[in-house]
Amino acid sequence: MTGVADLRSLARRHGTPLFVVDHDVLRRNFAEFRRRLPRVQAYYAVKANPLPEVVRTLYEAGASFDVASIGEFRLVYENIRHLPPRRRQDFIWDKIIYANPIKDRSTLEELDRYRPLVTYDNLEEIRKIRCHAPHAGLALRIRVPNTGSMVELSSKFGCAPGEAADLIAAAFDAGLTVEGLCFHVGSQCTNFDNFVQALNMSARVLEESEGRGHRLRLLDIGGGFPAPYDGSTKRFRELARILNAEFRRLFPADLEIIAEPGRFMVATAAWLVAEVIGKADRDGKRCYYINDGIYHTYSGVLFDHCQYRIRAMRKGPEQLSAVFGPTCDALDTISQAEPLPDLRLGDLVYSANIGAYTHASATWFNGFPPAKVVHVNL
Numbered sequence: 280m281t282g283v284a285d286l287r288s289l290a291r292r293h294g295t296p297l298f299v300v301d302h303d304v305l306r307r308n309f310a311e312f313r314r315r316l317p318r319v320q321a322y323y324a325v326k327a328n329p330l331p332e333v334v335r336t337l338y339e340a341g342a343s344f345d346v347a348s349i350g351e352f353r354l355v356y357e358n359i360r361h362l363p364p365r366r367r368q369d370f371i372w373d374k375i376i377y378a379n380p381i382k383d384r385s386t387l388e389e390l391d392r393y394r395p396l397v398t399y400d401n402l403e404e405i406r407k408i409r410c411h412a413p414h415a416g417l418a419l420r421i422r423v424p425n426t427g428s429m430v431e432l433s434s435k436f437g438c439a440p441g442e443a444a445d446l447i448a449a450a451f452d453a454g455l456t457v458e459g460l461c462f463h464v465g466s467q468c469t470n471f472d473n474f475v476q477a478l479n480m481s482a483r484v485l486e487e488s489e490g491r492g493h494r495l496r497l498l499d500i501g502g503g504f505p506a507p508y509d510g511s512t513k514r515f516r517e518l519a520r521i522l523n524a525e526f527r528r529l530f531p532a533d534l535e536i537i538a539e540p541g542r543f544m545v546a547t548a549a550w551l552v553a554e555v556i557g558k559a560d561r562d563g564k565r566c567y568y569i570n571d572g573i574y575h576t577y578s579g580v581l582f583d584h585c586q587y588r589i590r591a592m593r594k595g596p597e598q599l600s601a602v603f604g605p606t607c608d609a610l611d612t613i614s615q616a617e618p619l620p621d622l623r624l625g626d627l628v629y630s631a632n633i634g635a636y637t638h639a640s641a642t643w644f645n646g647f648p649p650a651k652v653v654h655v656n657l
């Protein structure tokens with residue numbers, strides 16, 4: 280496990296800002312997911328952290344993959360390019376889902392030759408898939424409660440459960456094959472009732488569809504598995520217990536169950552180390568300027584609604600301080616109230632649990648590049 284002393288020496292060697300990924304933590308998270316949900320095949324949601332080394336480690340650990348763009352598909356494909364054609368095709372069938380309900384035509388055309396599993400949630404998409412990727416298998420995304428999840432997704436995707444059986448029948452009528460159902464309860468879901476409701480809704484849709492002559496073989500329970508950002512986060516272990524009980528209660532043993540965990544796999548596997556580059560007192564408040572910010576690794580504050588603790592490597596009496604990123608934009612405010620000791624220019628600060636939806640959405644805004652990445656225990 281990477282500790283503060285390791286972060287300090289890595290920063291000395293590589294400079295800052297530095298994004299440190301510990302691959303032992305990735306392997307541990309993946310193993311925990313598999314151990315606690317033995318019935319579920321884990322498709323890592325590449326969007327959470329698409330670094331090729333992260334994808335590689337999870338590939339070697341035996342993960343399957345959720346991709347949501349042709350770029351992500353190609354990233355995973357790099358790991359199977361060397362396989363004999365038959366094994367490569369088997370991998371795509373068994374271990375990749377294209378889980379973006381809206382796909383452009385050129386993406387579908389490129390995907391079609393691999394006959395992948397893709398998601399959909401409306402009639403227009405059925406027409407598009409029939410025309411541009413007729414060999415794809417389908418999974419229908421239904422809308423489920425996202426109540427209390429940190430990132431809400433249900434306003435953008437998912438058909439009403441009441442429409443589901445019609446949309447399944449419509450796809451079969453178009454000559455396509457619907458393999459299963461999928462849903463997403465919202466990211467960092469600590470309201471486990473969302474999962475329970477979604478599973479119950481799915482069971483009803485599967486039953487209704489079977490009654491209309493279409494028995495589906497697969498259920499994709501999406502992402503949303505909470506990362507332990509702080510001691511108060513409800514534990515994955517508790518969620519797993521609830522899920523396993525619901526699986527037994529609601530579904531036949533031959534229903535294939537898969538999931539698309541992103542955050543759970545990578546959030547705790549990375550740290551950001553930055554340096555204090557400026558210091559001022561404004562209206563009586565201590566302000567620090569560091570060399571990473573909202574347009575870079577801390578982009579998760581904005582895009583992911585996630586607040587990361589910023590910790591000092593120096594000890595001392597703390598005062599509530601504002602912490603800003605390096606750009607000229609006032610939006611580049613990481614925190615207005617961070618308990619920090621009196622820091623000097625050149626001091627190092629760090630944030631833990633910053634591996635999900637952070638470096639992935641870093642920009643080059645204002646001429647500042649994304650943080651350098653180092654991998655440990657690769």
Ligand SMILES: Cc1ncc(COP(=O)(O)O)c(C=O)c1O
Binds near residue numbers: 324466467501542
């Ligand atoms: C379709 C889909 N699957 C999986 C994920 C990953 O979710 P999480 O990181 O909450 O596990 C997302 C996140 O947006 C998603 O949109």
